[in-house]
Amino acid sequence: MTIRVVSYNILVPIYANQPEQYFKCQCEFLQTDYRWKLIQSYLKQEIIHHENTIICLQELSLTLLPEIELFFRQLNYVFFHNLYGRRENDYMGVGMAIPSSMQINSISIVKVGDRIRSMSKTLKKQENFLSWGWQFYQFVMNKFIEAASDPWKTAMNRSNTLLCIQVVIDNKPISIGTYHMPCMFKEPDVMAIHALVVKDLMFQLAAGQNVILAGDFNVKPSDICYKLFTEEDSLNGSLPKSSNYEIFFRPNAEQVFKSAYREKNASEPVYTNFADTSKSGSFCATLDYLFFNGHLTVEKVLELPDHPSSESYPDEAHPSDHLMIAATFRLS
Template identity: 50%
Template sequence: MSVRVVTYNLLVPKFAEKPGYYMKSRRKFLRIEYRWPLIQSQLKQEIQYHQNTIFCLQEVSRTLLPTLKAFFHQMNYIMIESLFGERYNDNMGVAIAVPVTMPLFYKNSIAVGDHIRSIIPSFKKDLFSLSTWQNALMYSVIDQSKPSSNSLWESVMSLNNALVCVGVHIHGRPLFIGTYHMPCLFQIPEIMVMHSSAVKDLMFQLAAGNPLILAGDFNLQPHDISYRAITERGYARHIKLPPVGNYTKNYPFNTRQLLRSAYHEKNGTEPNYTNFSTTRKTKNFCATLDYIFFSGNLIVNDVLQLPNYPTGESYPDRTHPSDHLMLAASFQLF
């Protein structure tokens, strides 16, 4: 009883083709007309060479959505998507594609900010200013000028990032699979801890004791407190988050249920990198941001081998259609 899970950040065409944004990438390699055939080839290989392959995709944009749907329909897949973004990012979101031959008994899309709001009953929105997540961006870790507790929590709950989750039967055994694209707010570690912990806890809640896999672009590195909070026993207890409004109640960390990383489990370490690019905002960025986490009665059979070091000056390039690498892991249910 095996299943293969692929996670891939496709890179929104509107971002890739923005003039001068990917400073070291040739314009030809940034166009979706060049990138899509390479992406399609990578996806096809995972279908052709492996059984029960499920795809977790990030930066699924409105522009590319019809092409993706047509591709997966041709490959006898069903796709469940949630586009939660804004006009400036082409309504980007996440999606899961499942073979039509695989019994699907559950599908849902949940905004994690709304979920956090729902589990803190003492939170009253009228106690807070109308601040949004943009206000929180004013916080700089360097000068330690933190936003107020109210502003921080309202920012967390205002983010629209959605978890897409499906439940499938593998030879009669239930398995829950989710994909998530974390907010890129690494300069505000409190928000990253809140969201990574909330999406982890939400997956355990949905799985209700069944095995689960959570894959995606988490915008956090293995040494970050967010990574450690969801993978290390007891670590979350040492994280102090600001109180909610005038109440002492805080986000209730689930410290008993933790996630394991498929690549770390199989190789003893995370990949050297999963993202490589030079943009106007980040120069020569090369780090691990993407993961396939899991929990429950699952054994990692193998993982897709990734390069140890990037080639070229920046992705996308001739052979890499995204600034992220595609990750994949095969699991055995026991």
Template identity: 55%
Template sequence: MQLKSISYIKVGDYLRSINKPCDKKHNSLFTWGHSLWQYLLSKFVEPTMDTWEMAIATLNTFICLQVVIHDKILYVANYHMPCFCQIPDLMEIHSSVVKDLMFELEAGHNFILTGDFNIKPMKICYRILTEKVSDVNLLPESNIYEISYRPNTDQILKSVYREKNGVEPVYTNDRDVPKSPHFCATLDYIFFEGHLTVEKVLELPDQPMSESYLDETHPSDHLLIATSFRLL
């Protein structure tokens, strides 16, 4: 295997580069009206931030390697999705953008995308990654940016565990910390696309072996997931 290149992309910076700020000069009346509305609203409810502004402010970095195996190009990428489950619109933005960014970088070659995506199977963010869903077209509007990004719903990913076993693992994350109730769910995935065949996946337990991870045998609150591919 030969390493050809490594790309580091801060997804927030990428979002900023493809969506320009609103032209305040031409939207002065709208801006004044919106500011007045926000001021009046703040007197009764807690003010909210613009979801796109929050998505752009994240520091999460997308890492992508281009390697050559037996004269065939393969892209291998990793992303740790921001954990904003209480703001589903932000999670949907990142899910859609990271998927489309992966397809843009690989330019028709085989690829593998892994990571802690902080999303549960069959929720809307998971469906954005793995299904041709129309829901993704309902990304939030912005009062700060002119959103030029348009999701490509024809581009979807396959999950190795779902391909091999028919379902995702029962759980990949188990934790119990003072600020959070006991949490046990699947958050980690290995996605792929192209001329790749899943030969086997690492078998995972159906239930936690202890009250919560970390423990003596689990150095992380996430389980190790793994797979073997055959490159066609």
């Protein structure tokens, strides 16, 4: 028996509808109607041509939510989602669609920042003359020098949510999760904290059963965060430091994932994200992955291009600045 898992960052319409930002894209290809029709077509092909297809979406938005729910309902799918963003990004979130005939054991929606906060305790500051003097010194210095941020505090304040559903296929439970990592490459410690917490959380939710974690992780294969997901003891026992909290979290260094594309092709895709924007310039790299662990074998993966076909995505054939990725797993 097999399961097909698809992951797709579909690009929030409020971001795409900015021709001044995507200045190398044709305006007609940035329109929500055009992009949504193409996204539907790609998702439908995955559902029609594969058995037990589960769809994981990132950059879900309030604007498209009714259309997405109707689309999956017409295909006899049930759709679960969590919109955790703000008004300015159209309440961006994640979603997962599962065949209505598929048995579901459990559904978990976890705000990772809250999870991090639950594993910490605010440090008590001793009130004496020396501590008062030190606080006064910090106050004066902060007037002139920007204070270094606490990565744990920043990580706690992120609203990104993990959606995990455990289904049963051929009498075997398997947990499927989707996550959109905070895009904070200038604060790698924050991303490392989220990577470690999400990884361990998925293993806890799976409780020793098969597990797949899909999503846009905003890290390249060469980045330390990728290694945190896929390599044992990659942290070398050293967590980021906190100046405000006592941290009780101890990551499990032995529980790591394999990556579906790397397992099947001996390497990750050349790229899964491509855009040339006025804000960020040209960027082309792999950021999306299908991580897994357990008694699963990767039978095949969706073939991806080796190089972009235009000056910038979205374009005529690519409705998002991300490529859709997919893999078929055999349960053994």
